[in-house]
Amino acid sequence: MKRIVTIILTAVLALALAACGSKSSDSSTTGTVYRTLDQIKEDGTINIGVFSDKNPFGYVDENGDYQGYDVYFAARLAKDLGVKVNYVSTEAANRIEYLQTGKVDVILANFTVTEERAEEVDFALPYMNVALGVVSPDANVIKSLDDWKAEDEMIVISGTTAETYLTANYPDIKLQKYDTYANAKNALENGNGVAWANDNTEVIAFALQNKGYTVGIPELGSKDTIAPAVSKGNTTLLEAINNEIKSLKDEKFFHKDYEATLLDTYGKDYEESLVVEGGEVK
Amino acid sequence: MPDLGLDVLLKGKNLARLLGGLGVAMRISMIAVVISIPLGIILGALMTWKNPVIKAILRVYLEVIRIMPQMVLLFLFYFGTTRAFGIDISGEMASIVVFTLWGTAEMSDLVRGALIAIPVHQYESAEALGFNRMQTYRYIIIPQTVRRLIPLSINLITRMIKTTSLILMIGVVEVLKVGQQIIEANRMVSPNAAFGIYLAIFMLYFFACWPISMLARYLENRWRV
Numbered sequence: 228m229k230r231i232v233t234i235i236l237t238a239v240l241a242l243a244l245a246a247c248g249s250k251s252s253d254s255s256t257t258g259t260v261y262r263t264l265d266q267i268k269e270d271g272t273i274n275i276g277v278f279s280d281k282n283p284f285g286y287v288d289e290n291g292d293y294q295g296y297d298v299y300f301a302a303r304l305a306k307d308l309g310v311k312v313n314y315v316s317t318e319a320a321n322r323i324e325y326l327q328t329g330k331v332d333v334i335l336a337n338f339t340v341t342e343e344r345a346e347e348v349d350f351a352l353p354y355m356n357v358a359l360g361v362v363s364p365d366a367n368v369i370k371s372l373d374d375w376k377a378e379d380e381m382i383v384i385s386g387t388t389a390e391t392y393l394t395a396n397y398p399d400i401k402l403q404k405y406d407t408y409a410n411a412k413n414a415l416e417n418g419n420g421v422a423w424a425n426d427n428t429e430v431i432a433f434a435l436q437n438k439g440y441t442v443g444i445p446e447l448g449s450k451d452t453i454a455p456a457v458s459k460g461n462t463t464l465l466e467a468i469n470n471e472i473k474s475l476k477d478e479k480f481f482h483k484d485y486e487a488t489l490l491d492t493y494g495k496d497y498e499e500s501l502v503v504e505g506g507e508v509k
Numbered sequence: 510m511p512d513l514g515l516d517v518l519l520k521g522k523n524l525a526r527l528l529g530g531l532g533v534a535m536r537i538s539m540i541a542v543v544i545s546i547p548l549g550i551i552l553g554a555l556m557t558w559k560n561p562v563i564k565a566i567l568r569v570y571l572e573v574i575r576i577m578p579q580m581v582l583l584f585l586f587y588f589g590t591t592r593a594f595g596i597d598i599s600g601e602m603a604s605i606v607v608f609t610l611w612g613t614a615e616m617s618d619l620v621r622g623a624l625i626a627i628p629v630h631q632y633e634s635a636e637a638l639g640f641n642r643m644q645t646y647r648y649i650i651i652p653q654t655v656r657r658l659i660p661l662s663i664n665l666i667t668r669m670i671k672t673t674s675l676i677l678m679i680g681v682v683e684v685l686k687v688g689q690q691i692i693e694a695n696r697m698v699s700p701n702a703a704f705g706i707y708l709a710i711f712m713l714y715f716f717a718c719w720p721i722s723m724l725a726r727y728l729e730n731r732w733r734v
Contacts, residue, residue: 280693287690289521316682328591408688
């Protein structure tokens with residue numbers, strides 16, 4: 228009995244120490260967390276974080292295969308690096324954490340470039356344009372955020388640029404935060420909030436596919452870009468991705484990508500304004 | 510009948526994927542349950558001892574785990590271990606560790622509660638009959654405690670199964686995540702699929718938890734004095 232008690236106590240203590248240790252370790256880490264280009268090539272598999280429930284950018288089809296605009300590029304990147312690809316399902320709120328711990332090599336999950344994020348991760352050249360937009364039901368279309376009613380609530384997804392922008396610029400607007408895209412969508416459809424703020428590509432697509440919703444504000448805030456991201460300091464991989472994006476310009480790869488994955492959702496009208504070719508923003 | 514988008518379930522491998530997702534959720538919660546119930550019983554018994562050091566340590570463990578939301582614990586163990594020690598554990602492993610820690614803490618408190626609910630005269634009578642401490646527990650206290658514990662621990666087990674819906678935040682694709690993937694992949698062709706898929710997920714959780722409740726009822730009836 229005494230021995231059992233000792234063993235258990237040791238285990239509990241070890242666990243408690245482990246828990247405390249990880250709590251107080253937000254400060255800098257020792258050693259590198261990421262894998263360099265050579266290490267990835269040696270391993271033969273690249274881990275790429277993508278969305279698995281964000282049609283048409285990153286989603287899983289009925290056969291369990293990853294598809295979408297981001298995934299189309301991810302597959303090409305892996306092919307040109309000569310490695311196999313392992314897709315990791317990420318959420319908007321945990322993308323940075325995945326890179327900072329090196330649990331993925333690249334994030335290709337519709338990642339909008341912002342200054343704050345650039346301090347935490349390294350962005351490669353952009354491959355898409357994006358701004359914020361606000362969609363609301365036809366019965367009460369929100370066209371401006373300036374005369375926001377105090378009791379109304381805005382739906383956002385945690386960890387997205389929409390959340391950051393609204394918190395900084397419209398602190399009086401009450402936000403309803405959801406962890407996943409699917410939950411935010413349900414919330415709007417159930418009338419939990421009066422409007423939904425997200426990337427404009429998202430809200431345009433939502434309004435095109437769902438009758439009874441209008442994009443009252445198609446462009447809000449500054450125009451941003453979407454780019455791949457790697458762990459801070461992973462220059463070899465960053466350069467490889469940048470070179471890849473530059474070399475794909477000649478074959479108009481991202482236009483092909485758009486036509487293969489986004490055409491059904493946005494139509495031909497948005498192709499030129501959304502696609503960024505060769506990392507050059509016009 | 511309104512269109513519930515149930516046809517989406519039969520597309521491709523969707524149904525198999527949902528069941529696979531349930532399999533992941535059940536595997537994680539069941540491994541955690543199997544480890545945490547015996548551990549919880551031992552810790553719960555230790556908590557009733559008079560030793561102040563053991564009591565204090567266990568109290569701190571219980572409160573820390575109980576106060577922290579499971580989501581925070583999952584992030585701590587999945588990302589925190591990598592940041593602090595450079596240990597790269599899989600999302601599934603982190604989930605099992607967190608659910609075991611949580612299950613053990615909750616179970617130990619249930620056991621402690623059930624043990625102190627046993628009247629003092631039971632212990633005193635055992636002592637009077639010449640039972641030592643081990644024997645008292647083995648023949649008198651534990652059989653009575655187990656009966657009181659059954660409904661409480663069933664509640665805990667079903668809660669552990671349902672809380673696996675959080676592990677999608679650390680990249681583990683379980684039944685809820687698969688459901689959301691299916692809904693999103695079909696949002697153009699069948700916008701109503703959300704109802705059908707959530708209905709299917711509800712049924713899956715129900716059929717996962719129901720047999721456990723049935724087993725509990727059976728045991729309660731069998732052990733009724």
